[in-house]
Amino acid sequence: MSKNPSVHEKFGEQIPFCEPYWYQGGASPYYHEGHKKFRATLRKFVEEELRPNVDKWIKEGYPKNLHERAAELGINGVMYPKKYGGHQPDDYDPFYEIILYDELGRIGGGFVMGQIFINGIGLPPVVNAGSEAMKKKVLPDVLGGRKACALAITEPTAGSDVANIRATAVRQGDHYVVNGIKKWITGGAMSDYLTTAVRTGGPGLGGISLLLIETNLPGVNIRKMPTAFDTAHNTTFITLEDVKVPVENLIGEENKGFKLIMSNFNHERFMFAAEAIRKARLCYEEAIKYALQRRTFGKKLVEHQIIRIKLAEMARQIESLQDNLERIAFQFKHAPWDQKEFGAQCALLKVNSSRILEFCAREAAQIFGGNSIVKEGKGKIVERIYREVRYYAIPGGSEEILLDLAIRQAASVGLGSKL
Structure with missing residues (x-):
């Protein structure tokens, strides 16, 4: 490993753009040893305990006690203080949350462990504005995976x-x-x-x-x-x-309560983006691996220029979204989630994430062809993610509402009064 502490050792898939840049040896000012350990724990949990069961759990629902297992590993309550039963490390910052939802996104659709995300939008008002008695009653059981x-x-x-x-x-x-x-x-x-x-x-x-x-x-x-x-x-x-x-x-x-709800939205939209980026990246990963193997007209798919262009456009947009996400996380590291001026930034971030996910899901489906329209075989992950796109484009604030919000805020500053 380089002596430069900002340069990271390689982790996971090394085909370019299949993992975030810092997984592939890139330098970053954001990530440290605590982040790496957390990433390794999540990757092992997802690969060994979750992904092999996704198809079964989609039919039956996933077992609730998986949250207790996640709590044992320090995953379930990584954002919350230890005094309430959370597992927040001493060096906690919002980049832990990026890693959490990014790695869970590798499950490949189906919303296994989706309650971690839902707890992440249901609990903050309790943490931020609930009474001490309420916190002591609710948080330990939820963060322990029991409720x-x-x-x-x-x-x-x-x-x-x-x-x-x-x-x-x-x-x-x-x-x-x-x-x-x-x-x-x-x-x-x-x-x-x-x-x-x-x-x-x-x-x-x-x-x-x-x-x-x-x-x-x-x-x-x-x-x-x-x-x-x-x-x-x-x-x-x-x-x-x-x-x-x-x-x-x-x-x-x-x-x-309205102010509490609005302040909660910034965090929720950040979470949506952190999860959506991995699903977009997974579409790219599945597509390029398929293109490296599949042959058409006497060539591998990746030898056709039009396929390379599709993959390049996916990679370009994914990497821009990664930078956008990390920039917002850095702001939140140094200021509260609920600052009003972050509203427009989080709104645009979520729209970027849903539109880039939609683009990548579509282009991956085109590369897989018929394999992307059946719920089995090589294209099943892309098929599944494609049908989840609207979940990212509508809940948490629809694209149209969020775009309008961003510019209304900007115009209000310019006008000197609320638009």
């Missing part, structure tokens, strides 16, 4: 338009009585807690609060929704009928 937490914001009539949610929470003594519907809630069927947006006040963003709702309470009904993509996890439809939630389950202050 799970989902984020329940979206409704049939309010997706990205969070300010218009209709689920109500009416205070009656020491309880709130909650009524409403939540839709497209990923992880609902596996979760024991729902970080739930409810209307406790008047119309608009000023009347929204966050409540932690335990899924075993009477009146909570959860059903799995079929989706366009195969999944070992679950997307759910939740009805809340006269659910009595203790007042102490309020997260933060009453009628001030």
